[in-house]
Amino acid sequence: MNLTIFLPEKTYWQGRVKKVVGEAKDGSFCLLPAHIDFVTIMIPGIFYTLTEEGQEIYLAINEGILLKAGKDVTLATRNAV
Numbered sequence: 001m002n003l004t005i006f007l008p009e010k011t012y013w014q015g016r017v018k019k020v021v022g023e024a025k026d027g028s029f030c031l032l033p034a035h036i037d038f039v040t041i042m043i044p045g046i047f048y049t050l051t052e053e054g055q056e057i058y059l060a061i062n063e064g065i066l067l068k069a070g071k072d073v074t075l076a077t078r079n080a081v
Contacts (some may be wrong), residue, residue, distance in 0.1 A: 001033050001068075003049060005059070006076045013057075013080075020073055021048040022066060031068055038068040042077065 003020060005012040020031040024040040031038060042064040049057050064077030 001031070001071050001073050003073045003075070005080060006074065007080060008078065013059075016052045017049045017073070018052055019048075019050040020066075020068075022061075022075075023047075024066070031073060033071065035068060037070070038066075040066050042066050042075070047075070047080070 001017050001020070002014075003017045004014045018033070022029060023043055023045040025043055026040070029038075029040065042061060044062050045060070047059045047061045051057065059080045061075070061080045062078040064075055066073070066075045068074075
């Protein structure tokens with residue numbers, strides 16, 4: 001999957017990933033490449049992704065919106081660290 005994380009002023013991170021885990025208003029979720037298209041409202045918390053190279057990335061994010069369309073996953077959030 002292609003993951004892109006947008007902040008209001010810039011693209012924060014972009015790369016190929018195997019897995020995405022986050023927390024939405026209705027609970028936590030995990031997206032894998034074969035997952036159906038998906039859209040959700042994110043709440044402040046920890047966002048996790050596993051890159052194709054096996055690197056684990058953990059981000060603290062503010063609220064935002066996550067969209068999975070085909071092989072593209074986009075997260076738009078107010079802040080990420």
